[in-house]
Each structure stands twice: as C-alpha cells, then as structure tokens.
Amino acid sequence: MREEKGYQCPACGKATTHVIQTSSLSSCIIRIRRCNLCGYSHETVEVQMDISSSIRKAADILQQAKVAEA
C-alpha cells in the first residue's frame, strides 16, 4: 500500500497525516487519515478521471465541425 506523506491536517494545519485505511470503489479511492500531531481523523476521496480521452473527444468534435463547415 502506497502511503502519501505530507497531506495537510484540516484541524491543526500541519502536514503530518498518515493513512490508516484505504478502501477502493469502482472509480474512487477513499482514504481514512489521521493526524500524527493532534489525532484528528478525516477522509479523503480520490476520483479517477480519464481527462485526456475527454479532451481528445472534444478535439475530434471540433475537427468534424470544421470539416462540415468547409
């Protein structure tokens, strides 16, 4: 399991949180984090997005529109 260090604690503002649990769903990863300093626990959610393919699709649509205009 990959541990991301340096994530800022929302309670005390120090970059001292560590991941205590990771659960992954189909397209997102939920991490439960706890602050090393104040003990505050919170969750972060990472959503996986295929941005590059969306941009390619948009570029294709623009290209087709230009061809249709000409």
Ligand SMILES: [Zn+2]
């Ligand atoms: Zn803290």
